[in-house]
Amino acid sequence: MTTNIIENTPKRVITEAEVFPSSEVMLDLKNLKKVYPTPKGDYVVLEDLNLQIKKEEFVTIIGHSGCGKTTMLSMIAGLNPISGGHISVLGKHITGPGPDRGVIFQAPSLMPWMTALQNVLLGVDQVFPHATKAQRHDIAKYYLQKVGLEDAFHKKASDLSQGMQQRVGIARAFAIKPKVLLLDEPFGMLDSLTRGELQDILIEIWNKEKITAVMITHDVDEAIFLADRVVMMTSGPKAKIGDVLNIDFERPRTRKSVLEHDDYYTYRKHLIDFLEH
Numbered sequence: 109m110t111t112n113i114i115e116n117t118p119k120r121v122i123t124e125a126e127v128f129p130s131s132e133v134m135l136d137l138k139n140l141k142k143v144y145p146t147p148k149g150d151y152v153v154l155e156d157l158n159l160q161i162k163k164e165e166f167v168t169i170i171g172h173s174g175c176g177k178t179t180m181l182s183m184i185a186g187l188n189p190i191s192g193g194h195i196s197v198l199g200k201h202i203t204g205p206g207p208d209r210g211v212i213f214q215a216p217s218l219m220p221w222m223t224a225l226q227n228v229l230l231g232v233d234q235v236f237p238h239a240t241k242a243q244r245h246d247i248a249k250y251y252l253q254k255v256g257l258e259d260a261f262h263k264k265a266s267d268l269s270q271g272m273q274q275r276v277g278i279a280r281a282f283a284i285k286p287k288v289l290l291l292d293e294p295f296g297m298l299d300s301l302t303r304g305e306l307q308d309i310l311i312e313i314w315n316k317e318k319i320t321a322v323m324i325t326h327d328v329d330e331a332i333f334l335a336d337r338v339v340m341m342t343s344g345p346k347a348k349i350g351d352v353l354n355i356d357f358e359r360p361r362t363r364k365s366v367l368e369h370d371d372y373y374t375y376r377k378h379l380i381d382f383l384e385h
């Protein structure tokens with residue numbers, strides 16, 4: 109695969125997915141293809157999609173509605189069969205879901221009759237069966253505290269606001285200590301204030317844990333604020349990686365420092381130009 113760096117843009121923009129040394133790669137999508145059978149015949153959503161994501165990297169994915177972002181993410185999660193090519197985590201081909209990959213969906217899909225703590229424990233108990241009950245509770249409580257729910261351990265999920273439920277979803281995903289965190293528009297249903305708060309919480313935990321993260325978003329500002337790289341998908345059918353933008357802001361970042369950075373509007377313009385053409 110070729111890597112073409114456009115020299116005359118102010119920042120590093122790569123027109124095809126970059127290839128990294130294998131020791132640096134966490135997630136490798138190789139010639140990925142997805143075909144959905146439909147009454148009108150096969151619909152090829154993704155074809156020849158190549159993308160490598162490095163260890164400890166935070167990648168955001170943007171692209172037009174219906175291009176295949178969720179399809180790609182659900183294939184990485186092992187929840188959607190692969191039609192061609194392969195996906196590997198640390199060099200090992202995936203064949204289904206596994207505790208090495210945690211998922212946060214737009215709706216947190218909690219068990220409504222269970223408490224926040226019980227919901228987080230569901231995953232923890234499965235992934236750490238040999239830990240003592242006290243140890244498993246400590247893990248679940250630690251992450252619930254991290255997302256600001258120290259006073260809501262014993263509240264039923266159905267009694268929590270949407271934002272609080274998504275906090276439980278974040279705690280649940282981190283608590284199983286996955287190698288890769290997959291996020292499908294996790295803040296899409298939240299008001300902008302709650303969205304900002306949860307972005308801060310997410311990035312604070314991520315800064316500490318340095319889990320490889322892949323997140324779909326429709327929000328260009330969110331994509332820039334969170335990411336080391338923003339990956340742009342072409343429109344379907346046969347969608348693939350159209351462009352990749354490296355975000356060179358230092359970490360840890362604050363929203364203010366990002367907004368005031370000289371490069372911010374250059375990045376923003378690049379992403380909007382991609383989406384508009």
Ligand SMILES: Nc1ncnc2c1ncn2[C@@H]1O[C@H](COP(=O)(O)OP(=O)(O)OP(=O)(O)O)[C@@H](O)[C@H]1O
Nearest residue numbers: 144145146151153172173174175176177178179180
């Ligand atoms: N099970 C399925 N069977 C047939 N077609 C499907 C199926 N799931 C998704 N599709 C189609 O595949 C395409 C990609 O869908 P997908 O949900 O992956 O896109 P997306 O980029 O995540 O969209 P959005 O941004 O709106 O969430 C769409 O045209 C969708 O209608």
